[in-house]
Amino acid sequence: MVILTLLALSLGGPALAQDATFVAVGDETLAPGGKILTSTDGATWVSRTSPGTQIITLWGATRGGGLIVAVGDLGTILISKDGITWNEQTSNAPNSTLFAVAYKEGLFAAVGFNNLGGTGTILTSPNGIDWTSQTSGTLNPLFGVKGGAGQFVAVGQLGTILTSTNGSTWTNRTLNSGTTDLLTGITAGKGLFVATGELGTILTSPNGTNWTTVTPAPTTELLYSVDYDGDNFTAVGTAGVIFSSKNGATWTNRTSPTTNDLFSVASNRGLHVAVGLAGTVVNSADGLNWTVQNSGVTTDLNWVTSVKINLFLPLVIKQ
Secondary structure, eight states: OOOOSEEEEEEETTTTSSSEEEEEEEBOSSSSBOEEEEESSSSSOEEEOOOOSSBOBEEEEEEETTEEEEEEGGGOEEEESSSSSEEEEOOSOTTEEEEEEEEETTEEEEEEEETTTTEEEEEEESSSSSOEEEEOOOSSOEEEEEEETTEEEEEEGGGOEEEESSSSSOEEOHHHHOOOSOEEEEEEETTEEEEEEGGGOEEEESSSSSOEEOSSOSOSSOEEEEEEOSSOEEEEEGGGOEEEESSSSSOEEEOOSOOSOEEEEEEETTEEEEEEGGGEEEEESSSSSOEEEEOSOOSOOOOEEEOOOOTTSOOOOOO
16 A cells, blocks of 8 residues: 655644645655645645654644644654744654644644554644653554544544544444445544545544444545545545545545545645645645646655644744
């Protein structure tokens, strides 16, 4: 399975003197650290300096508490106030690959896989700086996590679904998922959690506990990522497929301008951006009509998320 190598996330408000700003982070093939790019419109991208002493891949990112957190190989955790200046933090999980991170009610949760111990990794932090390892209770890698409706929901290999209200105690809901397919995408909106994965698998749940499989699946492609923009759900996947849904149950195939795999999708104030294989970027003003953009990189784009950020919140960063 191709698991991506570059990620993007967006910030709103005064971030870079624009209402919508996207920050892409991911694979660096030449210099130490991971690749970080920024864009105000999802079309023009600027390279930023990433800290670190080793060449790594950054796999996921989110925003919370006035802070952006990016995660990746070797337990790497980077934080930033603005997407431009980044600082590395200590995760105490050097044997883990961290694939995703989410924020909920004052708490970050990062998920992945312990390559030495062979178990799903979960780390939590109240501030993005100090991280604590939690017991996942699963041997399967975790590829996605989302905070919503008062809880975190994490998804992974073999239909794995975990939930937690506090980040420290996790309940395995895999038997309720009704699938053994790989799950990689998870979002929340309209009173639902929506998870996506291989063979076009889409699951919905009103509470994170009981899950319903969307049948028939809208595609046989792997749906890597799913996003909610406040009105519609959008899912993207292999072969450049793009689907949208008003309710999470009925999905419409949208014309994609690319056949390259799309690994992630996000939206910010009406602007949608999806990223994927070999630096592919496509964007849309309405989530229906999509246009190819030039990212300026040839490495895989790994993730895209959208956030609003208050740059005036104080932040103390450990050096």
